[in-house]
Amino acid sequence: MFLRNSPKPARKRLNQYGLLVRRFRIEMGLSQEELTEQLRLAGWRIGQSTLANIESGKRSLLDYEWQLFLDVFGKSWKDVVPTNVEPIYCPKPQSKKRNSSGALIERFRKELGWTREELMRAIQRAGWDIDRAVLVSIEKQERPLLDYELKLIFAVLGQDWDSIFRKRDTQKRTPHKKKM
Numbered sequence: 001m002f003l004r005n006s007p008k009p010a011r012k013r014l015n016q017y018g019l020l021v022r023r024f025r026i027e028m029g030l031s032q033e034e035l036t037e038q039l040r041l042a043g044w045r046i047g048q049s050t051l052a053n054i055e056s057g058k059r060s061l062l063d064y065e066w067q068l069f070l071d072v073f074g075k076s077w078k079d080v081v082p083t084n085v086e087p088i089y090c091p092k093p094q095s096k097k098r099n100s101s102g103a104l105i106e107r108f109r110k111e112l113g114w115t116r117e118e119l120m121r122a123i124q125r126a127g128w129d130i131d132r133a134v135l136v137s138i139e140k141q142e143r144p145l146l147d148y149e150l151k152l153i154f155a156v157l158g159q160d161w162d163s164i165f166r167k168r169d170t171q172k173r174t175p176h177k178k179k180m
Helices: 018-027 032-041 048-056 063-073 102-111 116-125 132-139 147-156
Strands: 085-087 165-167
Touching (some): 032 063, 063 147, 102 147, 116 147
């Protein structure tokens, strides 16, 4: 039984970036409808109500959707992440890959010497009732990965969010030789 003036329980946010989307949209002086139009031109069929749900945290945000927001806002990962880092891989909208973190999850799992079964059981103990087929499709980048799912998997693997990125400054590049 609820008391008449009792506060409602706090609602859990389903994404980590909704508040940033709203802030960047307002900084650009765009309405939600104007932003959805720009996202449609970038290749994402999105409506104003979906955008409102993302901003309020009621809808999860897929990693490639976040990249589309960054592209439309003219922002980079460096604008969002406090250190000088960039993502290891961000698929282009026309890419067949449905997430940009599956290969990294597989690499971390193998570095720990875990089988998929062991990772699946650890994720289940952490509270997500995942099965082997879903884990395989995540690692093969066939299944979209929601931000809170990624956060849970990385916590199980003992990784923090910064391990998704690599520092641009430490990246060694070899100069291309000119052909004569």
